Amino acid sequence: AQSVTQLGSHVSVSEGALVLLRCNYSSSVPPYLFWYVQYPNQGLQLLLKYTSAATLVKGINGFEAEFKKSETSFHLTKPSAHMSDAAEYFCAVTEGAQKLVFGQGTRLTINP
Amino acid sequence: DSGVTQTPKHLITATGQRVTLRCSPRSGDLSVYWYQQSLDQGLQFLIHYYNGEERAKGNILERFSAQQFPDLHSELNLSSLELGDSALYFCASSVGRGNLRTGELFFGEGSRLTVL
Numbered sequence: 001a002q003s004v005t006q007l008g009s010h011v012s013v014s015e016g017a018l019v020l021l022r023c024n025y026s027s028s029v030p031p032y033l034f035w036y037v038q039y040p041n042q043g044l045q046l047l048l049k050y051t052s053a054a055t056l057v058k059g060i061n062g063f064e065a066e067f068k069k070s071e072t073s074f075h076l077t078k079p080s081a082h083m084s085d086a087a088e089y090f091c092a093v094t095e096g097a098q099k100l101v102f103g104q105g106t107r108l109t110i111n112p
Numbered sequence: 113d114s115g116v117t118q119t120p121k122h123l124i125t126a127t128g129q130r131v132t133l134r135c136s137p138r139s140g141d142l143s144v145y146w147y148q149q150s151l152d153q154g155l156q157f158l159i160h161y162y163n164g165e166e167r168a169k170g171n172i173l174e175r176f177s178a179q180q181f182p183d184l185h186s187e188l189n190l191s192s193l194e195l196g197d198s199a200l201y202f203c204a205s206s207v208g209r210g211n212l213r214t215g216e217l218f219f220g221e222g223s224r225l226t227v228l
């Protein structure tokens with residue numbers, strides 16, 4: 001079975017600082033990887049996805065993630081944090097063609 | 113707004129009771145997924161329907177059941193409720209047959225179930 005590990009359930013950064021949210025996956029086949037964001041009292045929405053094209057994937061709101069096969073990682077970054085980035089972020093990997101396995105989530109707090 | 117509608121948004125009930133959660137997918141989406149989000153288990157996949165047929169099953173308890181109707185809306189039925197069933201239940205939809213390798217899920221805002 002596929003699995004996803006997100007290192008750090010809570011990450012706190014200052015406004016304007018680099019955001020780095022870590023995700024490592026376990027997959028027996030070439031993975032398809034996703035980052036979703038959940039704002040308070042809302043459902044999840046897709047930030048970006050890796051589907052075996054370019055290893056550096058750009059998403060919405062200035063986020064990007066790099067797929068590193070050798071490290072089995074798909075870390076999410078943003079050069080400069082904004083207050084509106086405060087949310088919970090989930091990394092996910094496909095299991096088969098029809099199921100997404102989510103990590104436990106990382107809550108991002110932005111300090112003014 | 114994702115286009116996925118879930119009702120009710122909040123539900124409080126007692127142990128032993130039965131509830132039904134409803135989901136209307138985005139217009140044109142044939143696949144519906146149900147997920148349970150709780151503090152201790154995180155986001156857990158429950159079940160996937162495509163065009164009325166069950167396609168994949170996850171960690172869904174026998175006390176839970178789901179179906180997708182001809183108009184493509186879906187219902188998740190939870191019975192003999194226990195305290196531990198308190199959670200946020202999400203419905204998501206996707207275009208096509210549910211090939212997530214190229215597609216994405218569109219999530220509703222969830223139904224928050226509290227069992228007292």
